[in-house]
Amino acid sequence: MWFWIIMFLCNLMIPVVMIVVGYMMYKHTPKKINGIYGYRTVRSMKNDDTWKFAHDYCGRLWFKLGFILLIPTIIAMIPFVQGSIEVVGIVTVIVQGVQVLVLIGSIFPVESALKKNFDDDGNRR
Numbered sequence: 058m059w060f061w062i063i064m065f066l067c068n069l070m071i072p073v074v075m076i077v078v079g080y081m082m083y084k085h086t087p088k089k090i091n092g093i094y095g096y097r098t099v100r101s102m103k104n105d106d107t108w109k110f111a112h113d114y115c116g117r118l119w120f121k122l123g124f125i126l127l128i129p130t131i132i133a134m135i136p137f138v139q140g141s142i143e144v145v146g147i148v149t150v151i152v153q154g155v156q157v158l159v160l161i162g163s164i165f166p167v168e169s170a171l172k173k174n175f176d177d178d179g180n181r182r
Contacts, residue, residue: 060142061134064149068130071156075123083116098164100171103179107171115167122163126156 087095090108101111133152137145175181 058138061138061140061145064145065134068134068149068152068156069127071153071160072123072126072130075119075126075160077123079116079119079121079123081116082112082119086112086116096167098168098171100168100175100179103175106181107175107179110174111167111171114170115163118163118166119160122159126159130156 082096086109090102090105091097095108096111096115098111101107130152133148137148140148173182
């Protein structure tokens with residue numbers, strides 16, 4: 058049971074981080090374009106307008122996706138409360154794999170929105 062609790066908490070980390078960081082990204086966008094933290098892609102770092110747009114869009118997306126990921130994470134783990142360490146470990150790897158795919162996959166809609174709203178030089182369409 059103790060292993061299940063630890064793995065359950067580990068599985069909740071990605072959705073919770075997405076919620077918190079998503080909120081911070083759209084409420085408190087980094088003031089200056091930087092190479093250390095924030096949503097950093099070539100397209101998002103063109104100018105201040107693209108930088109703010111990318112953080113707002115990605116932040117809201119992560120905030121929503123974080124809450125959406127919480128539900129299947131909890132549902133996937135509940136049946137294995139009394140499962141063996143091996144089974145709980147496998148379920149944890151699968152759940153976290155899906156979460157990471159969603160996290161990485163969120164880049165595509167943000168880049169698509171940037172491309173739709175800005176030209177290649179970073180000017181609004």
